[in-house]
Amino acid sequence: MNKLLLEVNDLGVVYRGRGRRKDKVALDGVSVAIGAGETLGLVGESGSGKSTLGGCVLGLVRPEHGSITFDGRDITRLAARDRRTLSTQIQAVFQDPYSSFNPHRTIEQTVSETLTNLPRMSRQDRRTRVVAMLERVGLDGSALERFPAQFSGGQRQRIAIARALLPEPRLVVCDESVSALDLSVQAQVLNLLLELQADSGVTYLFITHDLSVVRHMSTRVAVLEHGHLVEEGGAREVTDHPTHPYTRKLIAASPGSDAEVQEARRETRRAMARLEAGGTDADVHALHALEIQAVIEALAEPLSGATGGFARVLNEFTHEPVALDKLVRLRAAILDLAPRTSAAMTSEVVNRRVADARERLCRSLAENDRALHFAAQCREILVAIDSRQRERAVSVVASFDDTRVAEHRATTGRP
Ligand SMILES: Nc1ncnc2c1ncn2[C@@H]1O[C@H](COP(=O)(O)OP(=O)(O)O)[C@@H](O)[C@H]1O
Ligand SMILES: [Mg+2]
Structure with missing residues (x-):
């Protein structure tokens, strides 16, 4: 493994029930690590706690116990201001960017949102950077003045990727980033993510319920079941020779691309x-x-x-x-x-x-x-x-x- 960029240690998350609802243990003693420039595929069925783990890394969910270390720094419980500063280094691409895009903002405004926590730059510089990024993900400058609704699902996901990578983050949490796309579009977006990683050395925490996707993307794979880590290892090892019955079940259920x-x-x-x-x-x-x-x-x-x-x-x-x-x-x-x-x-x-x-x-x-x-x-x-x-x-x-x-x-x- 390369030098560690992210270390999640003994993480525990409990969602407190309100009224008659019981408490829900979403993560229990989960430890994973990702080397710089590598991809950790995090897989498991719906409800296994994947998004909760991603949420903890992004500072959206507060863990009950355990720690998260990013580039040697403890980021488990940061003050809001420190979190904002960190947001240029840790970004996210979610399943449905449509719900995280403001429909009334242009693509230029949407994509450049992630630059707001960096030192101010001139409007022209910012636009140049946005255009270059859009081109990198396969869209041209004509997208700038348009609105999210004018793009297809695959294009919107490219826009979401442009927005996430614009501030040159070190880590991107991809939570079911291609799950809503058609298979052929899925493959294009996955390849784009791989190309961008090869160019920039960005690290991915790649969350998906689909094991056939994870093998293609990951250096290592971690498998969650009901908030517990059941298996972790090299991507090929885990997908070719799963040791845990739960992983085998996931593999059997995973759709091939053909x-x-x-x-x-x-x-x-x-x-x-x-x-x-x-x-x-x-x-x-x-x-x-x-x-x-x-x-x-x-x-x-x-x-x-x-x-x-x-x-x-x-x-x-x-x-x-x-x-x-x-x-x-x-x-x-x-x-x-x-x-x-x-x-x-x-x-x-x-x-x-x-x-x-x-x-x-x-x-x-x-x-x-x-x-x-x-x-x-x-x-x-x-x-x-x-x-x-x-x-x-x-x-x-x-x-x-x-x-x-x-x-x-x-x-x-x-x-
Ligand atoms: N805000 C919340 N409040 C209460 N329970 C939650 C909340 N978010 C998730 N959960 C529960 O925690 C468990 C893990 O959820 P999640 O991390 O979203 O799983 P996954 O992303 O693997 O589908 C699920 O049982 C889910 O119902
Ligand atoms: Mg989820």
Whole structure:
């Protein structure tokens, strides 16, 4: 980790109930830290306390106990004047900038609000700086005289980012900053945030309920559940190998960026649910769904860390002649890829049944006459994946079904 910029230590927040409402413990003993120029992704379900933590850092929520240190200085309970001075160094981008924009103020007035706590500058200097910032986020000078309502959601979020970054803050708290945007716009705004970070070295506390976003953005990830920190670590570690069941549940529920991947995951979840309910060939169907999901995900993101096991085997195949034991490993790798997402949410019993079924299939494959046919199919998948022919690869996986159901019946003796 770089030199620490923000340290949150043993933070506790209680919202006091009024009248008959009970007190609500929103954060309990939470400690996280962010290195300068890095991004900490803070994730958890709605109500887990993410915004409360962001609010404490921004001085909007008063903690019951614990401390917040910014650049070596204790900022837990600052007087209002010191807070205002600090606001040029700690800024925020919220989910819906529309509600934090005054509809009657022009974009120039709105964006330059964050300069008010800096030494006075001439009107012309200020305008030059605002225009440069607007251009940096992809808008031009013609925006200055217009009003928030004249912009789309994505543009308004760009304006909010311009406003936050204008005073050159060291830390920006992004609280669900892209959650209200369409997926394609979301990706553009996320990339903008990454570019701005690369340019300026700004640090982000990146709050989101969406784990698929966090992996893309973060150096480290912290997971909150009901006000408790349940997991914290490198972004890849946590998203690829979550140790806490709650994190696995979040990953299973997180939408992919690809409609086909999502549909494959939904189908897998349905198949896994059938498996959980029992039924004869349910595990074969679940495996089938997992294979399709794995192939689609491998095609969506062929050589990334998430598909590391698969990619490794794939590489071996594309460089060497195909041997049966490698095909068996390929199948295991395909099956290995999918459970990390969809099956993560299911019970251990179901996962064990999938693992057993997989082992049986691999074993029967090694002894089976149909191995040659399967070898040809695997080669077809490899070629399709290599040339990014998604439909072809998926259709080959789909054609596994008949032979596999037969294999399965032969090995289990089930009708
Ligand atoms: N001002 C408040 N008064 C009382 N309870 C609150 C207040 N703000 C949040 N809460 C409660 O504290 C918990 C954490 O809320 P929040 O930090 O907004 O969660 P998140 O951002 O993860 O959705 C929730 O149960 C929420 O209902
Ligand atoms: Mg929130």
